Amino acid sequence: MKRIYLDHNATTPVDPRVVEAMLPYFGEKFGNASSIHSFGREARKAIDDARQILADFVGAQPDEIFFTSGGTEADNFALKGIAFANKGKGNRVITSKIEHHAVLNTCKWLEKKGFEIIYLPVDGFGIVDIEELKKAINEKTILITVMHANNETGAIQPIAEIGKIAKEKGILFHTDAVQAVGKIPVNVNELRVDLLSVSAHKIYGPKGVGAIFIRKGTKIEKMLHGGHHENNKRAGTENVASIVGFAKAVEIAKKEMEDENKKLLKLRDKLEKEIEEKIKHTKINGHPEKRLPNTSNISFEFVEGESIILSLDLKGVAVSSGSACTSGSLEPSHVLSAMGVPPEIAQGSIRFSMGKDNTEEDIDFVVRELVGIVKHLREMSPLYKE
Amino acid sequence: MKKILVAMSGGVDSSVASAVLIEKGFDVVGVSMKLPNLSNSSCCGERGIEDTRKVSDYLGIPFYVINCKKKFEKEIIDYFCAEYQHGRTPNPCILCNEKIKFGLLLEKAKSLGIDAIATGHYACIEFDEEKKRYILKKARDRKKDQSYFLFSLSQAQLKRIVFPLCDMEKVDVRRKAKKLGLRVHNKDESQEICFIDSDYRDFLESRKISFSKGEIVDENGAVLGFHRGIPFYTIGQRKGLGAHKKPVYVIKIKEKENKVVIGCGDKLFSKEMIVEKVNWIDRKMLQDKQKFNVRIRYRHRESPAEVLPISDRRVKVSFLKPQRAITPGQAAVFYDGDIVSGGGWIREVC
Numbered sequence: 001m002k003r004i005y006l007d008h009n010a011t012t013p014v015d016p017r018v019v020e021a022m023l024p025y026f027g028e029k030f031g032n033a034s035s036i037h038s039f040g041r042e043a044r045k046a047i048d049d050a051r052q053i054l055a056d057f058v059g060a061q062p063d064e065i066f067f068t069s070g071g072t073e074a075d076n077f078a079l080k081g082i083a084f085a086n087k088g089k090g091n092r093v094i095t096s097k098i099e100h101h102a103v104l105n106t107c108k109w110l111e112k113k114g115f116e117i118i119y120l121p122v123d124g125f126g127i128v129d130i131e132e133l134k135k136a137i138n139e140k141t142i143l144i145t146v147m148h149a150n151n152e153t154g155a156i157q158p159i160a161e162i163g164k165i166a167k168e169k170g171i172l173f174h175t176d177a178v179q180a181v182g183k184i185p186v187n188v189n190e191l192r193v194d195l196l197s198v199s200a201h202k203i204y205g206p207k208g209v210g211a212i213f214i215r216k217g218t219k220i221e222k223m224l225h226g227g228h229h230e231n232n233k234r235a236g237t238e239n240v241a242s243i244v245g246f247a248k249a250v251e252i253a254k255k256e257m258e259d260e261n262k263k264l265l266k267l268r269d270k271l272e273k274e275i276e277e278k279i280k281h282t283k284i285n286g287h288p289e290k291r292l293p294n295t296s297n298i299s300f301e302f303v304e305g306e307s308i309i310l311s312l313d314l315k316g317v318a319v320s321s322g323s324a325c326t327s328g329s330l331e332p333s334h335v336l337s338a339m340g341v342p343p344e345i346a347q348g349s350i351r352f353s354m355g356k357d358n359t360e361e362d363i364d365f366v367v368r369e370l371v372g373i374v375k376h377l378r379e380m381s382p383l384y385k386e
Numbered sequence: 387m388k389k390i391l392v393a394m395s396g397g398v399d400s401s402v403a404s405a406v407l408i409e410k411g412f413d414v415v416g417v418s419m420k421l422p423n424l425s426n427s428s429c430c431g432e433r434g435i436e437d438t439r440k441v442s443d444y445l446g447i448p449f450y451v452i453n454c455k456k457k458f459e460k461e462i463i464d465y466f467c468a469e470y471q472h473g474r475t476p477n478p479c480i481l482c483n484e485k486i487k488f489g490l491l492l493e494k495a496k497s498l499g500i501d502a503i504a505t506g507h508y509a510c511i512e513f514d515e516e517k518k519r520y521i522l523k524k525a526r527d528r529k530k531d532q533s534y535f536l537f538s539l540s541q542a543q544l545k546r547i548v549f550p551l552c553d554m555e556k557v558d559v560r561r562k563a564k565k566l567g568l569r570v571h572n573k574d575e576s577q578e579i580c581f582i583d584s585d586y587r588d589f590l591e592s593r594k595i596s597f598s599k600g601e602i603v604d605e606n607g608a609v610l611g612f613h614r615g616i617p618f619y620t621i622g623q624r625k626g627l628g629a630h631k632k633p634v635y636v637i638k639i640k641e642k643e644n645k646v647v648i649g650c651g652d653k654l655f656s657k658e659m660i661v662e663k664v665n666w667i668d669r670k671m672l673q674d675k676q677k678f679n680v681r682i683r684y685r686h687r688e689s690p691a692e693v694l695p696i697s698d699r700r701v702k703v704s705f706l707k708p709q710r711a712i713t714p715g716q717a718a719v720f721y722d723g724d725i726v727s728g729g730g731w732i733r734e735v736c
Contacts, residue, residue, distance in 0.1 A: 304497075306453075307494070307497040307498065310450055310498055311497070311498050311499065313448065313450075314389075314415065314448065314498060314499075373499075376497070376499060377497055380493075380496060380497055
């Protein structure tokens with residue numbers, strides 16, 4: 001069976017060029033980057049080069065980039081590290097209702113530790129309400145954390161605007177940019193963020209590696225204690241091969257992102273147009289323009305999203321109902337709920353996230369299958385009448 | 387290739403059931419039910435799901451976890467608690483088969499465009515050309531036979547069910563599992579009710595059901611002591627009744643009066659009972675009284691009785707010989723030889 005992958009916001013295949021770049025670091029260049037000898041120096045150089053590449057890509061200095069085990073660790077580091085380093089100043093942290101669980105559940109944990117968390121609402125397009133943010137800021141606010149692009153809807157948040165406000169008020173600002181970096185241009189200075197989380201496996205890099213940008217001079221508690229790795233901020237022998245792979249993925253993204261996005265946008269418009277034409281009672285969730293070019297979140301009324309996902313899977317097509325980290329819960333998506341989508345419609349929502357290898361033929365096939373699947377499911381639904 | 391959904395628990399039976407269907411050329415899709423987290427030892431808990439995932443990978447079939455929490459809470463757990471509150475002793479496994487495995491999962495199968503569902507139950511289904519009905523029969527392995535738990539299935543359900551272990555002995559199932567290299571070949575049998583760890587009473591308390599203390603009386607109504615609430619007693623129970631000169635048992639639970647009646651062992655025997663919500667499988671209905679072998683609980687040796695229709699889906703059952711501890715809330719299943727003619731729920735003992 002031919003398989004079609006439309007779940008690139010969950011993870012992406014590793015680009016063969018990335019694999020090739022990584023391979024020597026599993027073999028001859030196996031050294032520990034902390035070692036003094038030639039083996040160590042070899043590994044150290046690879047990491048330094050990678051750090052420079054990532055720093056350049058987001059407009060940071062290399063010594064502001066720290067490699068982590070992925071986006072979740074970067075988010076945890078940012079939130080816990082800032083909260084505990086600044087708890088003398090205040091205890092309020094402002095976030096949004098649509099964050100990834102790496103942020104949301106860290107916030108919940110901070111709540112238990114005595115911090116006060118404000119969850120900002122979003123509008124019907126899934127964009128954070130700036131006026132609410134302004135209202136939420138008080139003298140006890142130590143951190144604002146709002147994601148750059150939402151994983152479920154692709155909605156791009158007004159990060160620069162928030163950054164400006166944060167700067168004016170002298171509040172630290174973190175953004176979870178896991179879905180943004182490598183997909184749309186991101187510059188830490190234009191956005192005026194103090195901390196930013198990134199992950200490699202969303203942009204054709206390996207799993208298990210990510211990074212955090214921490215602006216120079218930011219007071220932060222470390223999470224992992226041990227050796228002097230990562231400028232004494234994140235202990236643990238560096239995952240050299242993955243860091244090299246990450247950098248290669250970034251290099252490729254830098255070169256190809258613009259052309260890639262044009263192609264993705266075309267595919268996405270085709271998908272949305274054809275679904276709207278061929279299937280009644282559908283609704284696109286998310287902002288029409290302020291949205292990742294590869295992401296489409298569509299509600300199919302009168303059907304359960306889970307049934308669509310499983311039916312498509314049996315045809316070899318991979319899509320999801322939202323975050324891979326929450327699938328199987330059957331709870332309506334917290335992101336769509338925050339946007340005011342009623343639970344019964346939220347449950348019938350599917351996220352299509354396209355990538356490099358997708359073709360127009362893929363979209364044709366998926367739409368054709370979808371038409372049949374949705375028709376069949378609606379025939380079974382007691383709620384649906386033609 | 388014909389697609390079939392197999393409800394898998396990670397145990398040896400459902401694993402072999404899948405393997406047998408694959409050998410027969412079916413296109414198998416495995417599913418497990420995600421149930422509320424109620425017990426540590428449950429076969430259907432997270433461990434069961436992990437085992438099933440491994441088995442599915444090994445067999446090379448797609449595998450999904452279907453969230454059954456809500457429906458299970460509503461249809462099974464609520465019923466289970468309510469029955470005890472009414473002074474009856476429920477059998478949730480039968481209802482789970484009817485409402486969840488061959489209810490919710492069958493619906494799920496249909497939604498995926500799959501017409502049939504299979505499980506690792508030991509029972510048989512045949513189509514009777516003459517009667518134009520699907521007939522439920524005992525499994526070849528009589529010791530493992532689970533037809534008792536399936537009496538309440540409708541024709542529409544039976545039509546879509548496949549029991550691949552119908553003519554296999556348990557030892558053969560284990561042998562086959564071993565031959566196939568399934569690591570679950572020597573896994574322990576799942577026991578009793580999947581959401582009860584050891585004592586159902588602890589479970590009821592954890593659910594915070596309402597109950598009130600009352601009197602323990604003898605057959606004549608003389609007060610012999612006090613009980614903590616009728617949900618904590620079942621017919622035939624010996625423990626927790628206080629000190630008595632002779633061994634005594636719960637012989638009746640009077641819900642309306644909130645009383646537990648106790649008596650000697652011989653008082654546990656009775657010959658007649660009313661059975662309600664009867665489901666007939668090999669016929670549309672029972673026209674006139676007929677003799678069947680009737681089983682009143684899973685581990686009961688079926689016993690001859692006359693079954694008399696009294697109203698729609700309600701019958702009176704008269705055993706030829708008195709039976710021990712006929713228990714309201716349990717199922718009575720009517721066998722005609724190997725065939726499950728029908729069955730219902732024991733309402734009261736006459």
